Amino acid sequence: MKTEQQFYQEGRSIQTYMDEMSELKEESFTVYEKFRLPEDGLVEKLQQQSLHFLTITEDWCGDAMMINPVIRKLAEAADIDFRVALRDADTSLIDRHLTNGGRAIPMILILSEQGELLGKWGPRAPEVQQIVDELRNGLPPKEDPSFAEKQKEIIATLRERYVSEEVLWTYVYESFKVTLLNILEK
Numbered sequence: 001m002k003t004e005q006q007f008y009q010e011g012r013s014i015q016t017y018m019d020e021m022s023e024l025k026e027e028s029f030t031v032y033e034k035f036r037l038p039e040d041g042l043v044e045k046l047q048q049q050s051l052h053f054l055t056i057t058e059d060w061c062g063d064a065m066m067i068n069p070v071i072r073k074l075a076e077a078a079d080i081d082f083r084v085a086l087r088d089a090d091t092s093l094i095d096r097h098l099t100n101g102g103r104a105i106p107m108i109l110i111l112s113e114q115g116e117l118l119g120k121w122g123p124r125a126p127e128v129q130q131i132v133d134e135l136r137n138g139l140p141p142k143e144d145p146s147f148a149e150k151q152k153e154i155i156a157t158l159r160e161r162y163v164s165e166e167v168l169w170t171y172v173y174e175s176f177k178v179t180l181l182n183i184l185e186k
Contacts, residue, residue, distance in 0.1 A: 005115025007093050008054045011083030014072045017057075024065040027163045032069035035169045037077055042177055045184060046078035050113035053082040056094050056122075057106040062155060063123055064106040066162035070172045071108055099123055108176065110183055119183045125175035128168055132158065 012020075018028055037043065053075055057064040075082035087094045087105050094103045097120055104123035112118055124132065135154045140147050162168060 001092065002090075003115060004054060004093070004109055004111060004117050007085045007090075008052055008083050008109075008111060008115060011054060011085050014055065014068060014075065014082040014084055017059075017084040018068070018072070021059040023060045024062065024159070025059070027159065028059075028065045028069050030163050031066050031169060032072060034166065035070050035073050035173075037073055038170075038173070040177075042180070043074070043077045046074070046080060046180065049184065051080050051118070052111040052113070052115075053080055054085055054109040054111060055082070055106045056085050056087050056097065056109070058087050061105050062159040062162055063128075065159065066168065067106050067108075067122070067124075067172050070169050071176060074173070074176070110180065118186075119179055121176050121179040125168075125171035127171040127175075131161070131168075 018025070018032070021028060053071060055064070055068055055071065057068060059065075072082055074080075085093055087103060091103065094105070094107065097107045097109070098104075099107070099122070107120055107122035109117060110119045110121070135157065139150050139154065
C-alpha cells in the first residue's frame with residue numbers, strides 16, 4: 001500500500017494541476033487571483049516549519065475549485081510545496097481519509113518533511129458546510145422527478161457563490177489556519 005508520502009512524491013505541483021485543469025479552470029484562477037492572504041503572522045510561522053501539503057482533488061469539484069487556490073496562495077507565500085493526488089485515479093488514498101464514510105474532496109493532507117501525516121483538513125470550512133446543508137435541505141426527496149434538476153441548480157448556485165463571495169474564501173483560510181496552528185502547537 002502506498003503511503004501518503006509516496007502519493008505526495010508522485011503528485012503534480014498545484015501550479016501544474018491548475019494550469020492543466022479541464023473543468024472550472026477559469027473560476028479557480030479567479031479565486032487565486034483575487035484572494036489576498038491576511039497579514040496575521042501565519043505565513044511567518046509556517047516558514048519556520050518543514051511542511052508539505054497534498055490535496056486529494058478532482059477538477060470537476062466546485063469545492064476544490066474554491067479551496068485549492070486559497071491553500072495554494074498560503075503555500076506559495078510560506079514556501080511550502082503543495083502537490084496534487086487525483087481522487088479517482090487511485091481511491092486507496094481517499095479511502096483512508098473519508099468524511100462521514102464518503103470520498104468528499106478536497107482533502108488537504110499536511111505532511112512533515114519526512115512524509116509523516118500530521119493532520120488533514122477538508123472538505124469544507126464549517127461555515128461553508130452550513131450553506132451547503134441549508135441548500136440541500138431545500139431539495140425534494142431523491143425519488144421526486146424534480147430532484148436531479150433541483151440538485152443541478154444547487155450546484156450551479158454554489159459554484160457561483162464560491163467564485164463571487166470572497167467571505168467564503170476567508171472561511172476556508174481561517175478554518176485551515178486553525179488546523180495548522182493545532183498541528184504546530186503539538
